[in-house]
Amino acid sequence: MGADTDVGSGSTRTGEFREEASRPEGDRDLPLSERITRNPGPAATWAAVVAVLIAAEFGAIVSGLLSVPPWGWVGGLVPGVVEPVAALLATVAERGAELPTITSRSVIDNTGYQTPSGWEGTTLGLSPAVAWALRVAVIYTYSFTWLLVGWWGYTLYRRHYRIPDWTPRDDVVNRFRRHSWGLFGLTIVFAFVVMALFAPVLGPTTVDQNIENPYENRIDYYNDETGQVESIFVGEANGDTQSRGQGDNNVGPLEYDQYDRFHPFGTLPDGKDLFTFMASGARVSLLVGLTSLGIAGGFAMVFAMLTAYYKGLVDLGVVIAGDSIQAMPQLLFIILASFVLSDTWIAEVYNGGLVLAILFGITGWPALWRAVRGPALQVSEREWIDAAKSYGQRPRVTMQKHMLPYVVGYFLIYASLSLGGVIIGIAGLSFLGLGIEAPVPEWGRAVSAGQPYVATQSWHISLIPGILVVIIVTGFNALGDGVRDAIDPESDIGDGGNENVAAGGGA
């Protein structure tokens, strides 16, 4: 990878984005905003499409962004001035959540009951199955539209607004575009992220109603014997819709229960809806996984820069620290540390998710660091690093500007591989009853709950979560392969030694 401003070599390239018609020569030194003002057409079209997409989900986006900070806590910090503002923002967040969006549960409602004359309560009188499928289709269409619009925006930028007509990154992107295995991985990973992001609206019912507070919520159903619509606690209804293998005690995938609730993945042994559980569990897995990756990645990158720049004793010190951590089996270390921390305040943050993320981060960085150490060492030997040093550039700036960009790509490969591993690891711990606390959904707990029923008609409880994990981990691996081939088609990194990064400590 050469310097990014190496425009001259563009002439030897053949690419799809070579047509330069709308890029006048005079634009070269202007800032991006100026370049857009000169040629507003493509940018305006793109912005209009983005505006439509945002409008379709406006309420959810506003409330999503505003409900992240803990407003009560912020307000309490500086009473008087900040408090009313914080309260106002909290109200805005709540109101925003009430605004209808195209993916709201209320827009396409799948909860209802069947009377002899047809479905009541669902949108347009559709059957719950169809209504639910429609909502899922809308959510995924909407999300993949974002993906396409993002790509379209990138190509517009490349064609109309970027100053150099070719950069080395273009080759990377083009190689990835032709890598069908990597694209397959990207699709799976994106679908998983959407599942996590839209978890509350994807399920046929909600976590609050069905899983966490079933005895505080009621549903209506049509009683065939009395011929009337009656109401029942969700908890009681769940008691009648258990999947326990024998006899009538089973609600399998794509089946209705006797209260006319549709269960795309069937029910859990305690009668709760498995799909809702899985969607919410995806959110937990992804959040914990990404946080741990952030921690591990931060350590790994800082250490990689330091060891590549200073070498010698610094390198030796990090080797010893990393090896010491890796000498303790990861899963056992996490089991031990989470037991030790179980009674502290930190174990309560996000139902134990934060502790897990920190522990996976602390134990995960040596593997990541090893993966990027080689490329970091390589780049530190280049002439431009020497040049930067002899110009008296500060070490920090050299590392950030001249070394880090080179290593980021390699980091992404292993990040993708190890995220799959962390997801498996979290599931393994919750399978043992550790980690994320019940009743917060976590995939491993579904496998554990279904364990006695695998070879019965209630096979879905254990099998579906496992199959989903296999698909998602395969997706992350494929994405990693694709990124690797795109960055460095000649390399064989990822074969051999570091394969076990993807194995989640053996879970």
Added chain:
Amino acid sequence: MGRWEYFLKRVLLMVPIVFLGTTVTFLILRVGPIDPAAAIIGPSGDTEAYAAIRDSLGLDQPLWIQYAEFMRDLLTLQLGESWVVVRGQSVWELVGVYGPRTLWLGFWSILIPIFVGLPLGFYAGLNPNTLADYIASFGGIVWRAMPNFWLAVIFVSVLTQSDALFGFSWGDWLVETQIVTPPDLSGLWEPTQFLGALKAILPAALVLGSASMGNEMRIGRTAVLETKNANYVEMAKAKGVPGRLVVWKHMFRIALIPLIPVITGEAFLLLGGSVLVETVFAINGLGYLFFQATINGDVPLVGSLMFLFILLSVGINILQDFLYTVIDPRVGYDGGA
């Protein structure tokens, strides 16, 4: 730097690693937010017993003395005794009971994938881009992505009910064995005992070896593809060396070097991942013992076991360096660690 000098340096490097790892364990157990004595005694707080435990663990002494004693005991291999799991039993005796099962499991979960994965990889590499190659390669990828604990759950359920599902009883096949039970490791020199112990561990070993089986297949495939057109292979073929011999004599060796980290990595996974597999198959090995010791708050046992695990992983690392030094003459400090 000479090869053996480099190797010696690597071995010396292991000393601070053992030291640091053990120190971290001490910090977690003694300085962390749990009170070891309270953890041992459980919620039924009895002040006298509590004081006795504090006294015998030396918890009232200054921290640095505790640290010195902790390190001294472990480094001289005085591992102490269990307080909760099997009260009063020495840790060495416990390891003597639980350890062999984990070793037996580990041995087979390393061996079986090699004998299944490599030949499959060779086959795929000799027939590249055929349907069989695609099936084998894709199967390897999926097989690798399966969570071990989930695979174990499936195996247990299918095998315990194999009679009803396939009309074939796994439990009665060849020798009668239980599926969810520790393997009987007595009298292994007798054929039936050996077969029984092997059969009992086979599903668990397959599960634990699943990740490396996929890797080994890939290595085998790459090795064949890389060497198929090499001059010395062409030469051997021209000389009339039979195809089978070409594969095993010339291609197999190339596959050996990348195989080392996979095998040692597998041994690492075994240390950590055996918790789940041993729990599902009820093998009662070291991983299971560690898990029980942890959730029961048996702090002394946990510390000693963690120390043993650190020693084991360091041993595996040394073994890996040794194998590299013996097999690959190119290894040196410059070649990358």
